[in-house]
Amino acid sequence: MPSSMIIFLTILSHLISINGRNVTWNASLLPPEIPDNKLRRDAEAIELASRDFGKIVNIKPDAVLYPSSVDDILNLVSLSYNSTTPFRVAGKGRGHSIRGQAMVKDGVVVEMTSLNGVKNKNNRIIILKDPELGFCADVGAEQLWIDVLNATLQQGLSPVSWTDYLYLTVGGTLSNAGISGQTFRHGPQISNVYELDVITGKGELVTCSNKNNPELFYAVLGGLGQFGIITRARIRLDNAPSKVKWVKLIYYDFSAYSRDQEKLISINDDGLNYLEGSLIMDYSLPDSWKSWFSPDDVARISSLLTNHKILYCMEAVKYYNYTNTINEDEDVDKLFEGLSYVPGFIFKKDATYMDFLNRVRVEELLLQSLGLWDVPHPWLNMFVPKSRIMDFNQRVFVDIIHKQNRSTGPLLAYPTKRNTWDDRMSAVIPDGEIFYVVGLLHSAEDGDWETWDNQNKQILDLCKKIGIEVKEYLSNQKTKEEWILHFGSKWETFVQRKTQFDPKMILSPGQNIFN
Ligand code: FAD
Numbered sequence: 001m002p003s004s005m006i007i008f009l010t011i012l013s014h015l016i017s018i019n020g021r022n023v024t025w026n027a028s029l030l031p032p033e034i035p036d037n038k039l040r041r042d043a044e045a046i047e048l049a050s051r052d053f054g055k056i057v058n059i060k061p062d063a064v065l066y067p068s069s070v071d072d073i074l075n076l077v078s079l080s081y082n083s084t085t086p087f088r089v090a091g092k093g094r095g096h097s098i099r100g101q102a103m104v105k106d107g108v109v110v111e112m113t114s115l116n117g118v119k120n121k122n123n124r125i126i127i128l129k130d131p132e133l134g135f136c137a138d139v140g141a142e143q144l145w146i147d148v149l150n151a152t153l154q155q156g157l158s159p160v161s162w163t164d165y166l167y168l169t170v171g172g173t174l175s176n177a178g179i180s181g182q183t184f185r186h187g188p189q190i191s192n193v194y195e196l197d198v199i200t201g202k203g204e205l206v207t208c209s210n211k212n213n214p215e216l217f218y219a220v221l222g223g224l225g226q227f228g229i230i231t232r233a234r235i236r237l238d239n240a241p242s243k244v245k246w247v248k249l250i251y252y253d254f255s256a257y258s259r260d261q262e263k264l265i266s267i268n269d270d271g272l273n274y275l276e277g278s279l280i281m282d283y284s285l286p287d288s289w290k291s292w293f294s295p296d297d298v299a300r301i302s303s304l305l306t307n308h309k310i311l312y313c314m315e316a317v318k319y320y321n322y323t324n325t326i327n328e329d330e331d332v333d334k335l336f337e338g339l340s341y342v343p344g345f346i347f348k349k350d351a352t353y354m355d356f357l358n359r360v361r362v363e364e365l366l367l368q369s370l371g372l373w374d375v376p377h378p379w380l381n382m383f384v385p386k387s388r389i390m391d392f393n394q395r396v397f398v399d400i401i402h403k404q405n406r407s408t409g410p411l412l413a414y415p416t417k418r419n420t421w422d423d424r425m426s427a428v429i430p431d432g433e434i435f436y437v438v439g440l441l442h443s444a445e446d447g448d449w450e451t452w453d454n455q456n457k458q459i460l461d462l463c464k465k466i467g468i469e470v471k472e473y474l475s476n477q478k479t480k481e482e483w484i485l486h487f488g489s490k491w492e493t494f495v496q497r498k499t500q501f502d503p504k505m506i507l508s509p510g511q512n513i514f515n
Helices: 003-016 043-049 070-081 145-153 170-174 214-220 254-265 295-308 328-336 353-357 359-369 386-404 449-465 480-501
Strands: 063-065 088-092 107-111 125-130 134-140 157-159 193-200 205-209 228-239 243-251 274-281 310-320 346-352 380-385 411-417 434-440 471-473
Touching: 043 063, 043 107, 063 070, 070 088, 070 107, 070 193, 070 228, 088 228, 125 145, 134 145, 134 157, 145 157, 145 170, 145 353, 170 228, 193 214, 205 214, 205 228, 214 228, 214 480, 243 254, 243 328, 243 353, 254 274, 254 310, 254 386, 254 411, 254 434, 274 386, 295 310, 310 328, 310 386, 310 411, 328 346, 346 353, 353 359, 380 386, 380 449, 386 411, 386 434, 386 449
Parallel strands: 063 107, 088 107
Antiparallel strands: 125 134, 134 228, 157 228, 193 205, 193 228, 243 310, 243 346, 274 310, 274 411, 380 434, 380 471, 411 434
């Protein structure tokens, strides 16, 4: 048996033989840079690393690394890569995946947020002005977007592209795409990154950008953790607005709803800064859509809902500053002139920029207080081509989801634009200039996630059968053939990049692409 094999088996047997919190990996076998107490195999650490927001799968790693420096991760990946029997490694951000994407069987989970130790906290978000790029932030990949927002706002600056929920890590969302209602204007979060530090599957720390190691840069953006562990991202910043006009418009006719949304995202200057939309079904959870509206408005919308069963609620936001001298109501009214929402069903609110961006946190705290946050989440997220969105509405929203007559979480449906995505990145979107973001964000409050899961399969099967070429987002439930289909013309490049940057297939096995 080769000596490296003996070493690896020794490590494993050492790991397996130990219980209790203060576990040490055999220090003599590890690079001295990784202090022993950073690698844990106690029940608490293993349990934490084997769950995620989805609460559907549960995969236990052998050990969990709690790094306090980038070198700790570098040493771990090098150790694996240089072994003849490498072990798998996955960076885990906030663990807000749905299906174990950050989990590892027979390997090591790296708890990225451990980099955010007290000592490091202040120097892992650095704001700078680049002579060519302007303002940007150098951010540790373990940082939560809410912390990036708080730090940048202190200097009157802000990232431009967001996710709906801010308690996610920078590395986690950049591994997917990072989308929200700002995407039509600025592109996904992966389109707003200037530079990355990445530990590749070969255990090398590489700085990359569109000019410097561009192949790695584009591979990692939307790369599902397959090519490297991101440790730092340089993110585009702009002047932060201070307040927003937040408007909701109600429709019962889906074609009017989608036509108006598409019109609004086509306005360039002086248009909206954010556009999303969701469905309201007549048997929605009591509080799921009502909290935003006044009791009188809830009564009016409920009565409309009784007649129409499904309503579509467009959510539009325009940013302002306290120094503006324009009349904001008149300004937004101009944007909505000629739209076909139900007459009288337009609702406006003023909010601070922070309160608007952090809106999902309020819902989270409410759901937590009701014990409804920590439940299984059989979500289905996908991008639907604009050319088939009418069919999708009828065949999926009306004929499947509404007919099921079961209370669900938010159902998102809003258009965004292709021209803000760079085709060199790994992320995959459908053909066509405009496509729809659809999120079926079910919460299985009764624990019965399988029923939703079957419905999700039914929806995907139907799309396949009637030729709606959706691209799933955030999903890892695919066979090899389905991954090839998913990546389409990008598959060959994806495989070639895997061979180049992670030839031993060490990284993020929970995505189920190469194992
Ligand atoms: P994790 O779940 O920990 O990891 C996800 C994947 O990325 C894993 O494969 C992991 O190995 C890999 N990874 C993690 N960190 C790194 C790193 N530093 N380098 C390389 N790979 C890494 N997404 C949107 O786009 N828009 C939304 O509006 C949105 N809203 C959401 C709201 C909620 C309530 C939740 C739970 C999720 C939402 N998401 C949204 C999905 C979210 O972006 C992804 O699930 C994301 O992966 C979560 O980040 P995380 O830090 O929890 O990553």
